[in-house]
Amino acid sequence: MCDSDDEIKLSAETQAILNQFLKEKEESEKGQDVSENWNLSQFWYDESTQKAFGKICKQLLRESKLKEDMSIALLSCPSLFETINAVADNVKIFEYDERFQKYGKNFVHYDYSLGESEDYLKEFAASFDLIILDPPFLSEECLRKSFEIVKRIKKEDSKIILNTGIVQKSLALELGLSESNYKPQHKNNLGNEFGCFANFDLNKYI
Template identity: 45%
Template sequence: MTSVEDDDIPQLSADTLEILQAFLKEKEEREKLELEGGKDVNFEEDWQLSQFWYSAKTKSDLKAICQHIITDDTYKIGLLSCPSVYTSIKEIHKNVKIFEYDRRFASYGDDFVYYDFNEADNPECLQEFQNYFDLVIVDPPFLSEECMKKISTIVKKVVKADGKIIFCSGEVCEPWITTFLQLKKCNFKPEHDRNLGNEFASYSNFDIDKILKNTK
């Protein structure tokens, strides 16, 4: 195994570092002003957290599904690691919680819930939301068996016994998703603003394809 000496690690010049810091400060202030003004904050993707925002069409489709199945104002929707769909669903329903590791989304106030999927085996993890949601939409950040297993543990904890699940992820995760949650693959394919190398698919315990077909 080779080691990297500190002197070999690329360092930003003072001018470049100053420009970067100014950019980050400006972005933070812009997001704050947009939030205070009641606007939809345009959060940028954080690739280090494996964040990739949905396309306008995918957000519209998920919104249409929610609109079709929401029964009343008490219907509870939980979004796990899919923050880009939040504002679309919030337009039609007030009872939405966004579960995120990224604390920027604390800007959404009481709708934000901080969580770390690595805490899934902790009995106290999200205990206050046990058997809580009528619908859970989830898009795990990593395409690994460990991530799928832990996210599935959380999903089973927070969704009601008769609750609905929409699980969006890479097709490579299909064996784990169908095993851990017994979900069926759907024709609906989530799309992203950026072209990703992995093929994505959706899985659910109800017929979302039929809903989308009837809403066209």
């Protein structure tokens, strides 16, 4: 075997080792918890809330004619991703925080402030059957712009769930949502009471 053959063989072996290393690194990063960044107004849901939304999605999947093809969008609620991704095959996480790029093709960089731009996220127009959102700020501006994006990416008969502070109740009702009995909870207790609003009877799934 000539020297060049040795070099080719070594290169192939090195590439295999590198590929294994990168795969293990990716799996390790996926398993690591991402801490809350309060500067981004991030507050993770507690385990009971994550399980509750997993249950909701399971039941909606059972009822849906689409089954595994049911498409789900999570807007600014990354702490729900792993639970929901475990029960559904087609889940996108729309998030400003690029640490969540660890979820690979499931991640979409998202900035609610661009919601009024007609071209923003147009590649996802009329794409999702279920949309869950938790706008990062308790302001009318934030919710309205977030909802412009919801209207852009939803299908005609999409189900929408909004988690937000009760102070946003009147605006949520104006946007066509109804308050459910469910109260999302956070790992670090917030001073703001939260509510859960939807455009369908969410109470039957909780």
